[in-house]
Amino acid sequence: MSLFPARRRWLSGPQRGAYRREVHAQADRQRWRPVWHAAAEGSGLSRDVAVAAGITTIVPELVSVGRPTVGPTALVVRLLPGQLAADVRAVADRLAPALGAVQLRVTGLSDGVHVRIELLDRDPLAEAFRPMLPAVATITDPLILGLADDGVVVSHALADATHLAVQGMNGSGKSRFCYGLLSQCAHAPDVLVAGSDITGLLLGGPWAGTRHREHQAAGTGDLEQHAASLERLVELMDQRLADMPRGVDKIAPSSDVPLVLVVAEEWPGLLRAAQARDRKLADRITSAMLRLASEGRKAAFRVLVLAQRFEAAAVGGGYLREQLGLTISFRVPTESLVMLHGDDARELGAAHRTAEPGIAVVSAPGRPLARMRAPWFGEYRDYCAAVGGDDW
Numbered sequence: 001m002s003l004f005p006a007r008r009r010w011l012s013g014p015q016r017g018a019y020r021r022e023v024h025a026q027a028d029r030q031r032w033r034p035v036w037h038a039a040a041e042g043s044g045l046s047r048d049v050a051v052a053a054g055i056t057t058i059v060p061e062l063v064s065v066g067r068p069t070v071g072p073t074a075l076v077v078r079l080l081p082g083q084l085a086a087d088v089r090a091v092a093d094r095l096a097p098a099l100g101a102v103q104l105r106v107t108g109l110s111d112g113v114h115v116r117i118e119l120l121d122r123d124p125l126a127e128a129f130r131p132m133l134p135a136v137a138t139i140t141d142p143l144i145l146g147l148a149d150d151g152v153v154v155s156h157a158l159a160d161a162t163h164l165a166v167q168g169m170n171g172s173g174k175s176r177f178c179y180g181l182l183s184q185c186a187h188a189p190d191v192l193v194a195g196s197d198i199t200g201l202l203l204g205g206p207w208a209g210t211r212h213r214e215h216q217a218a219g220t221g222d223l224e225q226h227a228a229s230l231e232r233l234v235e236l237m238d239q240r241l242a243d244m245p246r247g248v249d250k251i252a253p254s255s256d257v258p259l260v261l262v263v264a265e266e267w268p269g270l271l272r273a274a275q276a277r278d279r280k281l282a283d284r285i286t287s288a289m290l291r292l293a294s295e296g297r298k299a300a301f302r303v304l305v306l307a308q309r310f311e312a313a314a315v316g317g318g319y320l321r322e323q324l325g326l327t328i329s330f331r332v333p334t335e336s337l338v339m340l341h342g343d344d345a346r347e348l349g350a351a352h353r354t355a356e357p358g359i360a361v362v363s364a365p366g367r368p369l370a371r372m373r374a375p376w377f378g379e380y381r382d383y384c385a386a387v388g389g390d391d392w
């Protein structure tokens with residue numbers, strides 16, 4: 001039986017369709033309005049305003065309810081004056097259950113006044129992300145960093161003049177992430193993977209027999225070699241800057257003059273170990289790294305620093321942290337998240353404190369803060385084989 005028999009005679013086919021859609025949309029709004037009102041009020045998005053009859057409570061107005069055949073139900077609401085999409089995100093954990101969702105995806109619309117709230121029935125990052133991770137041929141090829149919760153692949157090309165920071169508590173997925181990252185760029189002829197790793201797992205052994213190995217210091221047996229190796233990289237950087245032709249302000253990497261990716265695995269651990277042995281050694285290591293990070297970009301040097309947390313005292317001062325533009329945080333306490341990604345990340349703090357291994361927050365200048373699932377690369381042996389070749 002038709003829903004609208006009385007009108008049917010006077011409407012054409014397309015008009016009837018539009019009319020029916022509008023009536024359904026109105027019915028949806030009608031049904032969702034009290035649910036939205038209660039959820040918004042209970043989550044703290046409401047305001048009390050004085051009217052002639054006394055005090056009334058207002059909430060952001062529910063403008064539309066979209067129920068696509070594929071994808072989640074989406075509410076569009078009009079924010080109250082002075083509210084931002086970030087205010088809705090900040091209470092998303094409380095709003096979600098009140099709206100019958102497991103998680104919300106909140107997107108500010110371009111007019112700055114409306115937000116779209118998608119009601120998700122599961123965390124889009126709940127499942128492992130297992131893409132093919134092809135080896136890149138050159139520094140302009142994008143390296144896959146992860147899959148964002150809006151389904152977009154997050155990538156980064158080493159040609160971008162940005163240093164990288166990766167933080168995360170023990171077991172949060174930092175190492176696996178780096179296995180994936182380094183294996184993607186290990187065979188690009190215009191990339192040299194150098195640096196320092198006291199664990200000797202990420203650098204060192206797996207790279208034996210490759211052209212990269214002589215530029216890496218690994219293990220704790222000889223800490224002097226870490227200082228000397230980083231200082232040699234500084235010399236190379238200085239040489240490149242001194243040799244820069246007139247009229248050129250940055251080096252174009254090639255297989256003869258490769259981009260040098262300076263990896264510092266367990267950076268605070270290296271500094272602590274060096275300090276315990278000899279304060280001067282620690283100073284040499286810190287100042288070499290600071291020079292590479294602050295002056296290296298033009299000489300085709302990129303720095304990738306790994307730490308459990310980026311507290312200034314642990315990483316040799318806030319200056320180094322400020323040089324690292326592309327920042328990735330696996331599970332960390334809220335304060336560490338805010339330290340690396342700024343205050344906007346605070347709203348993600350509570351959930352991220354207990355995030356599953358492999359789930360990270362990523363941000364960079366000009367790149368909005370996003371949650372992502374790092375690619376699952378495989379086991380350590382796969383990494384060794386990917387970077388070291390046939391011997392494994």
Ligand SMILES: Nc1ncnc2c1ncn2[C@@H]1O[C@H](COP(=O)(O)OP(=O)(O)OP(=O)(O)O)[C@@H](O)[C@H]1O
Nearest residue numbers: 128169170171172173174175176357358374375376
């Ligand atoms: N991207 C991922 N997807 C799914 N599971 C992951 C992912 N990354 C890590 N894990 C799981 O988490 C475990 C710990 O990962 P990983 O060793 O990389 O952590 P970590 O932060 O480097 O820890 P540590 O500092 O102790 O070395 C892995 O053994 C794996 O089970």
